[in-house]
Amino acid sequence: MMQVRRFANGLMVITPPLYRDERGCFMELSKASTLRALGLPDALVQSNLSWSKYGVLRGLHDQLEPYAQGKLVSVLQGAIWDVVVDIRPQSATYLSWFSFYLTAKSMRQLWIPKGFLHGFYALGQDNLVLYHTSAEYHASHERSVAHDSPIWSVPWPRYKILSAKDAQAPHFQP
Numbered sequence: 001m002m003q004v005r006r007f008a009n010g011l012m013v014i015t016p017p018l019y020r021d022e023r024g025c026f027m028e029l030s031k032a033s034t035l036r037a038l039g040l041p042d043a044l045v046q047s048n049l050s051w052s053k054y055g056v057l058r059g060l061h062d063q064l065e066p067y068a069q070g071k072l073v074s075v076l077q078g079a080i081w082d083v084v085v086d087i088r089p090q091s092a093t094y095l096s097w098f099s100f101y102l103t104a105k106s107m108r109q110l111w112i113p114k115g116f117l118h119g120f121y122a123l124g125q126d127n128l129v130l131y132h133t134s135a136e137y138h139a140s141h142e143r144s145v146a147h148d149s150p151i152w153s154v155p156w157p158r159y160k161i162l163s164a165k166d167a168q169a170p171h172f173q174p
């Protein structure tokens, strides 16, 4: 049975059923009718895969309207500490942050609705992250925000490897 844990309005951790047999196991990662039943957009129009070594911090990112993206995040190998910040001005949890351990072993998926900044810290040696998005990537609309903003004070590990873009990212202006 699928398990769903809901957090800030729309944010959820989904654990799809895992079918084991003598060969190994099987699971559905993304299915239109399941997404619809959960109230999520049933068209996830882009799939992305990133590989990160230990200590890589990607984020915090979002994409601006009209290309804002919901993201369904799964970890295929290794483990990440996933962090999201609610930047929906009308939300009861505006500017609050939430974090989740996602591992290949647990196969928990995180659904991040539009209106959240997203980032993660790679915990294993090899960390493969697959995520499906509800809108396509548009370089002109992507945004990087400083991960270490005093607004949310996320306790990131000290050791971190950032892209040049993320290292220079401006602080979020509420």
Ligand SMILES: Cc1cn([C@H]2C[C@H](O)[C@@H](COP(=O)(O)OP(=O)(O)O[C@H]3O[C@@H](C)C(=O)[C@@H](O)[C@H]3O)O2)c(=O)[nH]c1=O
Residues within 6 Å of the ligand: 048, 050, 058, 059, 060, 061, 062, 071, 118, 119, 120, 137, 163, 165
């Ligand atoms: C995200 C993305 C990047 N790219 C390109 C741009 C660049 O040359 C290269 C690496 O891009 P980035 O440095 O932005 O990759 P990365 O730092 O992994 O960006 C990702 O971070 C996580 C936290 C998210 O939430 C994603 O939405 C995305 O923003 O890949 C695409 O072609 N399509 C895409 O959808």
